[in-house]
Amino acid sequence: MGLDFSYNIAVAEELGNIRCGGVPMAIGVQTGMATPALTRFGSEELKKQFLVPTIVGDFVACLGISEAGAGSDVANIKTTAVRKGNEYVINGGKMWITSGSQADWMCLLANTSEGPPHQNKSLICLPMNLPGIHVAKKIDKLGMRSSDTAQIFFEDVRVPCKNLIGEEGNGFTYQMLQFQEERLWGVASALTLMETVIQETIDYTRQRKVFGRPVLHNQTVHFCLAELAAEVELLRSLLHRAVALYVEGNDVTKFASMAKLKMGRLTREVTDSCLQFWGGMGFTSEVFVSRCYRDSRLMSIGGGSDEIMLSIICKYMDILPIK
């Protein structure tokens, strides 16, 4: 049960056609970020209760990993879920939670024991209507303004132990696996968007005349657009290779991290370079490129920053110094 991954990625590429970054992001959380671990490791009962209505679209899901004091350093989260009888009692808080103010449930990462940080965490399906859950605020942001991003606190929130995904203590590992899908999904959703920005820039610069000829006829402009289009195709090839390997059952953490790194950098390069060719129009709120310019700044931060992607790649290349 769950969405077929390659289908999910194909949908993500299509979603780039939606002219609003917040929509693909909300759908991405739903299909590729908050649900992969539940699909893979959750009990049948949990899947019926949370996964089915989420895929159907009756439930909004969110993913609760990051905290005010721990974003890049996931192992350092402080939220606890302490077992008392048949329930976990949850205390702490989550930060930057996409769809957090309207979600029906959260895929929550919490510390369920005192053990070593990679073995003391668990993923739990947390209904968001329980007493003790406080959505503190919707965060005002530079971009992705149509996506709601919330800070949430938990005060003695009681949830049945059967809401645990998979085995207690495996949450960190499950989340690292879940991140592979999140990152590949993110790459897929950015490709069509970049192509759209390039195409709209071609259309605009073809009709916009400066010094008596179309802006596009300047070699610096059409060469730049050609180069960007080539980079997008390279990224698409890496994505498709990683997805094919993943569907065959391989660990693609290295390729997913490489693709996510390149996606973050390339979306920023594409939107910045293209915006330049729109002149003053590019600086207005009337055109798609300016919105993409703001929205794309997130890509090098959310879902693991560029630096975290580089650290993972170095780890897989066996060149990361041991602490």
Ligand SMILES: Cc1cc2nc3c(=O)[nH]c(=O)nc-3n(C[C@H](O)[C@H](O)[C@H](O)COP(=O)(O)OP(=O)(O)OC[C@H]3O[C@@H](n4cnc5c(N)ncnc54)[C@H](O)[C@@H]3O)c2cc1C
């Ligand atoms: C709009 C938005 C939506 C988000 N949605 C969600 C969500 O739904 N669920 C969720 O759990 N989280 C979500 N996040 C959180 C996101 O994943 C984190 O912001 C991200 O992981 C970075 O964590 P941080 O913000 O705490 O930055 P920090 O961890 O404080 O890092 C700050 C900067 O330090 C640098 N840095 C960090 N580590 C290293 C290193 N090892 N080497 C070199 N430099 C380093 C990087 O440049 C990094 O950007 C969202 C964030 C945003 C902005």
